[in-house]
Amino acid sequence: MNPVQASRGAAIDLEAISKAYGGFKALDGVSLRIEPGEFMTLLGPSGSGKTTTLNVIAGFTDVTSGKLLVGEKSVVGVPAHKRNIGVVFQHYALFPHMSVGRNVAYPLTLRGVDKATREARVARALDMVKMGDFAHRYPSELSGGQQQRVALARAIVFDPPLLLMDEPLGALDKKLREWLQLEIKRIHRELGTTFVYVTHDQEEALMLSDRIAVFNRGRIEQVGTGRQLYDEPATLFVGRFIGDSTVLRGEARSDGNSTALSIAGETVTAPRKLSGEASPVMLLRPEKLSLRRPGQSASGGNRLSGTIGEAIYLGSESKYEVKLADGSAAIVRSPLTGESFGLGDKVELCFDGSDATLLADDASADTTLT
């Protein structure tokens, strides 16, 4: 996915990794291959196993079973301090009794790098994160964003082939977060190191990553590019976690190559069929849905009647929440150039059956999201 500068990064192989705390399975057979130089994001709600996976790679947590290779070599049983992996923590973890310069020099001192080389590399790392003027300050004199940039410099100064980041921007406000996301992307491009990034923020994941691994309850639900996850979610959980979505449930009937759902007396169809026994649901992205006043003539496709429950003006477009006859809600985005609707208006929800993704129903997808 990022083949150009893949030379300096290490590949990572997780093979059937499990981690149990007593009876609780924090990781349940996680397998994942991360390519050299790739920017891989582990995305999921809290408690889904993404941070545990990061801690396993860093060497902070032992695995119960499974294989872990970094740069094609097994590192199971290797203590954290011998793994040569950079880690950036959500809480910065800068040493409060050392100046910024000494913080960044710390890993080099441990590796016996001589003073002149050390100073040059510290200066280069600090310049890279645009903190070159702050070497003599103490962490307590810096803002959160500045501290995190220093932490980043400290984690890359010893040229680790792999950099792990555990929700590094979680404690920062939105504006700063967006700016630092761009910085992290730039640094990844410049270094060519493999980055593994943990977050629960799907927008951040989409913005940064080459590929995303979506975690849920100790397992990986799907691995793919942001576009793949959005357009072709493999499970209902992934579909709901990435982006806005409307889920249609109803009495299902399959014949030949199509599936029909009967929802409170109305029927919608999709020209696809779900393999297996599970009851199918339809997942629709907001931009694939459109609204019409009842009775307005229109071309073919599916229609469901509903009422506008909420209308939100978003500048370039409007977002509507439509109450359907079965009590569920649909989310529709429509450009301002189209017709506008008010609260309580009766509408028809229209979509093309080929735009619906058929997925196996999974009631837990709703509960784990909240």
Added chain:
Amino acid sequence: MEMKPLTRVLLGLVCLLVAIWLVAPTLVVVPMSFNENKSLAFPPQGFSWQWYQNFATNPDWSNAFLNSLKVASIVAVLATVLGTLAAFGLDRMKARPANLLRMLMLTPMVVPGVVLAIGIYAVYLDTQLVGTLIGFVLAHTILALPFVLIAVSASLEVFDRRLETAAASLGAGALTTFRTVTLPLIAPGVLSGLLFAFATSFDEIVVSLFITNPYLKTLPVQIFASITRDADPTVAAVGTILLFATTILIGGGMLLLGRERKGRP
């Protein structure tokens, strides 16, 4: 911090030794208090309650005990009132004078006991306060004051002053606000200050040794005199009683405090 098993075992062992060193020596008074012989030599011989009887019936011991109770009770109340008032004053002052005054009021903790003792002794000789209840109370109160100040100040530091504004906005006067809002919330600090003050006075020995006379002795003075004069196991009996009283008070207090904290949301 992940530790190697060996480090873990070593650390545990060292700490066990330290804990034994802290607790065990004091326990030695327990077997000595049941000695049949009038001796503090180890090991004790036989078994007898006579030293406990002696403590209860010998006027030297029982008077000393009652004196200590009397002094410590008055000191506890006096030091708590003065210390709480002062803590409030400091809390509402500007930082600079408050820090200066706070340091002044904490000096009794760091002035070497004997230096203070000869000073107070000199003044008491001039003012005929040696061997008087008021002499003991004044000296002990000043020694207990810093503990009350620290305990109440700690409570005030976490006390949200906006609650007083809220009470005032609801129509409470200054005194009502203090009684119904402030005092209940800082009560734990005041209470532990009271306890500290009582214990400080009940334990005080250095100044007491100087300002005592045959008519008014406190328990520590009597214990000290007994240790230096003869090997009377009554001191061991007294020590045992104090040890158990302290353990029950502290242990019970901590359990209660822990339960109360858990009970809060």
Added chain:
Amino acid sequence: MSASDPIAPPAADQRPGKAWRPFALTAPALILLVAVIGYPLLTIVLRSLSEPEWGLQNYAWFFGAPVNLTVLQRTFVISAWVTLVCVIAAYPYAYLMTAVGPRVRLVLVLCVLIPFWVSGVVRTLSWVILLQDSGVINSLLRGVGFSGVKLIRTQTGVVIGMAQVLLPFMILPLYSVMKGIDLRLMRAAQSLGARPSRAFLTVYLPLSLPGVYAGAIIVFILSLGFYITPALLGGPRSTMLSTLVQTQVLSLLQWGRGGAMGVVLLVTTFVLLALAAPVMRSRHREAGRH
């Protein structure tokens, strides 16, 4: 805390003329302080300068007599030993208090607090019983065939007893500092390549030093003025300054000489405190607070 706090009610500004109120609240305590501490200490200073006649002769006597200087030096040496023993014993103990679960911690805290609250005289009595020639330690030694050792009225005995009495003053400040150390920093150090022992030396130890300083200062200062324990456990060869002061005043009625010694002890204590204050303050700042 003060009226400059933007959230606090601006009581002082709203009601001008009431600014004296906080001072009025502290007045009773201050009056007592002046009467029972200030005036007596002043008396002692005056007597050291005026008895038997005005002049510095009492100080000249104190610094002129080798015996006094020996005792002064011994007081410092014993206090240093006590402090050292306390640091060595308290450091692992306080660390363990931060590392264990709440149940074990309660036991560890009780082990510190109960001796802390048990009367100091009783604890010293226990040491007399333990250390005397016919005491527990010697009985045990003889029981397994060793000859007895002289412990009571020796410097070793005084150090053992004093360190035990003062240990809580070392453990409690250390614990409160260690409790505040972010253990995740140790993880960070390891990810940067530090062995656990190296991470301890470069990260944990420096961050815990403020607690060591605070505890050591308290223990050392309290040791300097210790009276009861050396008086009961010590002998003529382990006399400390406090005992000498007491002898001068109570036995020899030499108020001037006793006063001069007291003033030396007092000044030493405050000089030490003054020296320690800036060190602790700068440590404080480095630890991340202003």
